[in-house]
Amino acid sequence: MKKLLTLLFILNIIFPGANGIFVPANSPDRKQTMNSPQDILIPVGTKNTDLIFRVNGSDGRLYQAYFGMKLANTENLMGSGGQDHLAYATFGTDNLFEPAVRMTHNDGNPSLDLVYLSNNVEKLSDNVIVTNILLKDPVYAIEVTLHFKSYIAEDVIEQWVEIVQKETNPVTLFNYASSMMHFDADKYWLTQFHGDWAEEMKIQESELTSGIKILDTKLGTRAHMYQTPVFFLSLNNKSDENTGELIAGTLGWSGNFRFLFEVDEKGSLRVISGINPFASEYSVQPGKTFKTPSFIFTYSNHGKGLASRNLHHWAENYGIMDGNKPRLTLLNNWETTYFDFNEKKLTSLLDDTKKMGLDLFLLDDGWFANKYPRNDDRAGLGDWQENKAKLPDGLGYLVKEADSRGVKFGIWIEPEMVNPKSELYENHPDWILKLPNRQETYFRNQLVLDLTNPKVQEFVYNIVDGMLTRFPGIGFIKWDCNRMMTSAYSVYLKDKQSNLYVDYVNSLYNILDRLRKKYPHFPIMLCSGGGGRVDYGALRYFTEFWPSDDTDPLERVYIQWGYSFFFPSFAVCNHVTSWGKQSLKFKTDVAMMGKMGYDIPVNELSEKELKFSQEAIANYKRLCDVIWHGDLYRLISPYDENRAVLMYVNSSKSKAVLFSYTLNSRYNQTFNPVKMQGLDPLKTYTIKEINTVPGGRQSQIAETERSYTGEYLMKIGLNIGNGTPLTSNVLEITE
Ligand code: GLA
Numbered sequence: 001m002k003k004l005l006t007l008l009f010i011l012n013i014i015f016p017g018a019n020g021i022f023v024p025a026n027s028p029d030r031k032q033t034m035n036s037p038q039d040i041l042i043p044v045g046t047k048n049t050d051l052i053f054r055v056n057g058s059d060g061r062l063y064q065a066y067f068g069m070k071l072a073n074t075e076n077l078m079g080s081g082g083q084d085h086l087a088y089a090t091f092g093t094d095n096l097f098e099p100a101v102r103m104t105h106n107d108g109n110p111s112l113d114l115v116y117l118s119n120n121v122e123k124l125s126d127n128v129i130v131t132n133i134l135l136k137d138p139v140y141a142i143e144v145t146l147h148f149k150s151y152i153a154e155d156v157i158e159q160w161v162e163i164v165q166k167e168t169n170p171v172t173l174f175n176y177a178s179s180m181m182h183f184d185a186d187k188y189w190l191t192q193f194h195g196d197w198a199e200e201m202k203i204q205e206s207e208l209t210s211g212i213k214i215l216d217t218k219l220g221t222r223a224h225m226y227q228t229p230v231f232f233l234s235l236n237n238k239s240d241e242n243t244g245e246l247i248a249g250t251l252g253w254s255g256n257f258r259f260l261f262e263v264d265e266k267g268s269l270r271v272i273s274g275i276n277p278f279a280s281e282y283s284v285q286p287g288k289t290f291k292t293p294s295f296i297f298t299y300s301n302h303g304k305g306l307a308s309r310n311l312h313h314w315a316e317n318y319g320i321m322d323g324n325k326p327r328l329t330l331l332n333n334w335e336t337t338y339f340d341f342n343e344k345k346l347t348s349l350l351d352d353t354k355k356m357g358l359d360l361f362l363l364d365d366g367w368f369a370n371k372y373p374r375n376d377d378r379a380g381l382g383d384w385q386e387n388k389a390k391l392p393d394g395l396g397y398l399v400k401e402a403d404s405r406g407v408k409f410g411i412w413i414e415p416e417m418v419n420p421k422s423e424l425y426e427n428h429p430d431w432i433l434k435l436p437n438r439q440e441t442y443f444r445n446q447l448v449l450d451l452t453n454p455k456v457q458e459f460v461y462n463i464v465d466g467m468l469t470r471f472p473g474i475g476f477i478k479w480d481c482n483r484m485m486t487s488a489y490s491v492y493l494k495d496k497q498s499n500l501y502v503d504y505v506n507s508l509y510n511i512l513d514r515l516r517k518k519y520p521h522f523p524i525m526l527c528s529g530g531g532g533r534v535d536y537g538a539l540r541y542f543t544e545f546w547p548s549d550d551t552d553p554l555e556r557v558y559i560q561w562g563y564s565f566f567f568p569s570f571a572v573c574n575h576v577t578s579w580g581k582q583s584l585k586f587k588t589d590v591a592m593m594g595k596m597g598y599d600i601p602v603n604e605l606s607e608k609e610l611k612f613s614q615e616a617i618a619n620y621k622r623l624c625d626v627i628w629h630g631d632l633y634r635l636i637s638p639y640d641e642n643r644a645v646l647m648y649v650n651s652s653k654s655k656a657v658l659f660s661y662t663l664n665s666r667y668n669q670t671f672n673p674v675k676m677q678g679l680d681p682l683k684t685y686t687i688k689e690i691n692t693v694p695g696g697r698q699s700q701i702a703e704t705e706r707s708y709t710g711e712y713l714m715k716i717g718l719n720i721g722n723g724t725p726l727t728s729n730v731l732e733i734t735e
Contacts, residue, residue, distance in 0.1 A: 039078045042119050044131045044148040045070065046155040049299045051148070052077055053087050053133065060115035062087040062135060062146075064182050068245075069301055084268070085182035088135065088146055088161070090114055091175065098212065098262050100177040100272055105140050106167045113137050114144055127152050128318075141166035149294075156314040158252075158294040165284045173282045177274035178251065179295035185235035188269050190261060191304075193228045193562055198550035200531040201228060201562025203639060205238065208261050208269065216258040216276045220485030220501050221416065221448055222532035229257040229535050230566040232304060233271065241305040241634055242677075248300070248307035249273060250566055252319075252537035253293035255505035256280065281498045293537050304565060305677075309631050312568040316629060320539045320571050322521055327544060327570055327628070328359040328408060328476060329617060332599040335551070335577045339366035339375050342390050347401050352602035354405045355610070357617045360476050361402055362410040362597075367391060372421045377482075378445045381417050382424030384463050399473035410476025410523075415463045416508070417446045417482060431456045433488040433500075443483040444529070451507035452500065453492035461511050468519060478546070481528040505537070512541040525573060531559075534567070544571045544595055551599070552580035553590035554726065557644050557661050560594055561637070569648070570628035575599040576613075582726045584609050585693050586661070588616045589728035592691070593627065593646065593659045596620050612693060619690045623657050623732065626650045630657070633677040638663055643671060643721060647733075649678035653710070656685075656733040660720045673717035676733075679710035683735050687718070691730045 040055040042062075047070075054065035054077060064085040065077045089095045091102035092111025104110050114135040122130045133146045142165055149158040159179040165171045188208040192215050193201045215231060217223045232239070234246040249271070251257045256276035263269050273295040284290050296319070300307040316323040331353040337345060346363065353361040366387075369380025373387050380387075386394045395411070402409035418424050418432060420440065425432065425447075433448045434440050440447060449456050468474055490500050526538050527546035534545050545567075548559045556574065563572050572594035576587045578601070591597070596617075605613065620627075630648030635658075638644035642665060647658040656679060662671075679685065686707045708718075713733075720729050 040116070041065065041074055041077055042131065042133060043074065044150055044157060046150050046152050046157060048155050049157075050074075051157060054078070055116040062114070062116050062133060064180075067181065067183075068299060085270075086180075087133075088114060088144065088177075088180055089270075097264055097270060098260055098272055099175055100180040100274075101144065101161075101163070101173070102175040103142070103163075103171055103173045105142075105171055106169045109140070112142065113139070117143075124149075127154075142171070151314050151318060154298075154314040154317065155300075155310045156296060156298045158296045160294045161292045163284070163290040165286060165288060165290075167286055170283045170285050173284060173290060175277045176282065176290060176292055177272045178292040179271075179273045179297075181247075181271045181273075181297075183233070183235060183269040183271070184267070185269070186267075187236055188261070188263065189232075189234040189238045191232035191234070193230055193565075194226065195228075195531075195562075196226055197530055197532070198548060199555070199559075200548045200550075201559050203562055208263050210263045210265070213261045214258060216278070217256050218276060218278055220255060220488060220504060222481055222484045222528045223255050223257070224534055225484060225529070225532040228531070228563075228566070229253065229259070231259055232307065232565070233261070233269075239300075239303045241637075242303040244303045245301045246299075246304065246307060247297050248304070248311060248566065249295060249297040250311075250536060251275075251293060251295055252535055252540070253505065254508065254533050254535055254538045256501050257535075275502060279498060280501045282502055283496055283499060296536055305633060308565050308634075311566055312632060315536070315539070315568045315571070319536050320568070321516075321541055321543050322523075323568070323570070324629070325521070325543075326624075327595050328410075328523060329357075329595075329620065330360040330362045330410065330476070330597040331356060331358050331602070332362040332364055332575060332597060334364035334412075335575075335579065335599045336601050337364075337366075341366065343393060343397065346391075346398060348603070350398075350402050350405050350407060350409075353402075353407045355614075356598065356602060357614050357621075358407065358598065360408040360410050362412070362476060362478060363398065364412040364478070365414070365480075367395075367411070369422065371423050372419070377419075379419050379421035381414060381419040381446055382422040382449075384413065384415075384467070395467070395471050395474070399471050403473055408475035409473060410478065411467070411474055412478045412480060413463060413467075414480040414482060415460045416449050416451060418449055419446050421445075430491045431459070433485060433490055435487045435489045438487060441487040443486065446483055448483060448485055448488065450490045450492055451511070452490050452503040456492075457507055457511050461514055464515055465518065468522070476523050476525070478525040478527055479542070481533055483529070484532075509537070509541075512538075516541055531563075534563070539567075539571065544573050546573050550579070551575055551577040553582050553587045554580060554663060556590050557638055557663060560590070561634070561639075561644060561646075564632060564634065564646070568628070569594045569632065570624075571595065573597055583693075584612060585691060586726050586728050588613065589659060589691055589730050590661065592616065592620055592730065595628075608694075612691075616691050619730075619732075623655075626655050626657050630655075631678050635674055635677060641671070642666065642669065642725075645674050645720065647676060647678065653678065653680040653683060654735040658720070658729075658731040658733060660729045660731075662721045662723060662725060662727045665723050665725045669723045671719070671721060671723060674720045675715065675717035676710075676713040679713055679733070680735075681709065681711035681714060683710045684708065685710060685713060685733050685735055688732045688734070689729060690732050 090112040091099035258276035298310040369383035372379035374380030526542035530549035574591040636645040
């Protein structure tokens with residue numbers, strides 16, 4: 001009863017003044033009974049924004065009527081505006097531009113028409129509301145539901161679509177977007193994040209011109225190697241950190257994605273986001289539903305900084321597995337040993353983990369396979385048994401040794417892949433994606449397993465489940481994925497090859513769903529030859545991700561800066577390594593701005609360096625809550641100056657941590673004072689530089705020991721950094 005009353009209450013809010021009867025558009029009486037057509041408004045709101053749809057009473061179609069800052073009054077949206085802006089434009093009838101959805105019916109009719117049928121609202125919690133809008137083809141048995149999940153406090157909306165086909169035979173979907181949005185601005189500025197292996201998340205911004213601009217990937221697996229599925233779209237003018245009107249959008253999908261931006265002849269822009277339909281016409285069986293992944297977006301009229309903070313808070317509370325739980329600091333052995341290790345070496349690394357004060361030792365690639373031992377990347381992938389030569393006493397021994405030192409033990413796997421030189425390949429050639437009648441094509445000497453095959457799903461599930469059952473002491477997994485699809489063909493999918501890209505990802509999610517049911521809080525790092533798979537579809541299952549194999553801290557400042565726009569710091573794994581010639585301090589300070597770890601030969605550290613590292617780790621553990629969950633303010637961009645400065649501020653504004661990196665220096669270089677943000681102007685703060693090196697040149701903050709008002713720090717600022725390239729400062733700011 002209570003539920004019913006709540007629903008009636010919500011419906012009343014949704015249809016203010018909609019007291020006329022709206023006859024469902026598919027009703028046979030529709031034309032006769034709509035003498036006095038009445039529009040219906042369907043708001044999808046968050047705390048500060050409104051996305052409002054309007055059902056046009058005369059044609060029964062659904063239009064986007066408004067998207068932007070919250071409106072005090074929506075009455076004027078009835079019967080006006082947004083006439084052309086179909087909420088989910090179809091192909092084949094009268095739509096002249098790129099459609100959100102296109103399909104062919106059983107009789108060969110290539111058109112779809114969608115009219116409004118009904119809508120409802122589900123309140124999942126005080127903060128999360130789902131609005132469902134049901135559309136239907138008046139002639140064909142196709143139903144399309146647009147779902148909007150509003151995260152009220154975070155100002156984030158997640159949209160996905162379900163297409164239900166009730167025809168007699170399979171239908172083919174050619175386009176199936178997650179979202180279609182419309183904008184009417186004078187100019188549009190698109191910010192994209194491009195790259196490659198070891199150079200992820202390079203920022204580019206350009207003005208959209210008439211016609212179509214597409215950001216997409218066709219790589220299948222390791223799909224985001226050249227481009228992460230994220231963008232900013234600024235309206236009218238370019239936006240910066242604190243000013244400008246924009247949306248930040250990202251697709252929760254670990255496979256091929258596409259963002260399409262089309263500026264029409266009137267200067268209106270439609271943005272279509274979803275799975276890349278390229279080579280992916282999808283056959284849907286009768287009675288089945290095709291569900292798209294989520295497009296996740298936030299609107300800001302205070303620049304990119306606010307948009308990032310909205311997404312960070314959403315990710316913390318909803319988007320990333322256990323986003324508000326602590327993370328483990330770790331020592332990894334990849335760059336220290338590569339494939340060359342034995343029990344003795346590993347136990348000494350366990351000692352080092354303990355000595356440094358880290359939580360976990362992560363054993364990387366190379367621990368498995370016997371017939372074709374994994375001594376380099378040419379063999380063994382797929383044979384997940386401990387290599388007897390390297391680990392005669394098995395993983396159990398290492399888990400025990402770790403335990404006896406009070407550190408956790410973690411392990412690397414790459415369960416979706418296989419080397420041709422492996423027993424798995426010999427025993428199950430039909431489990432592998434490869435073209436008949438053509439040569440196999442390799443990338444990193446490996447092939448992709450056919451996850452669409454349920455037997456392969458079972459195999460992959462058992463790699464993890466088997467290991468965690470045998471060794472319940474394992475406390476962490478790094479799940480890697482080191483190649484994209486080429487020459488891919490699934491024996492299992494037979495004549496449905498164009499379902500492959502979509503089914504692969506959904507099969508991966510099935511496996512992860514199953515694993516998460518059994519191991520709901522187990523920490524797993526998402527990795528894909530660096531940042532080849534970073535998206536909120538996968539991060540529902542993972543606690544963190546490996547952003548790049550490039551651990552040179554100078555490069556990392558840019559790479560981590562890029563990720564920070566869309567992903568929260570606690571999920572971005574940064575390791576102090578031997579890559580790059582910078583000082584240990586610089587490396588440490590760069591790693592500290594996210595989820596810190598190490599991958600260095602600890603035994604080669606001098607006494608001073610060891611002490612510095614131990615103190616830095618202790619500092620990190622003391623401050624990680626602010627770094628992980630505080631509000632991020634990017635103060636000075638490395639794209640604008642020869643330095644990068646950012647800070648995190650906790651929610652009560654009583655504690656902040658500031659990171660400043662001098663990257664380069666020109667003759668007579670001077671830097672202006674850094675004006676902080678996010679503090680309370682009325683509070684008084686003390687500033688303490690941490691991670692200091694005795695006798696080092698790190699501290700030129702004359703004011704170090706003094707106290708300042710928040711107002712002073714934000715309006716006048718402090719001189720931080722000394723202009724020497726590749727130096728850094730970390731400030732602890734305390735009320
Ligand atoms: C990928 C990962 C690395 C490492 C290697 C192991 O390249 O990104 O961190 O795990 O695989 O082969």
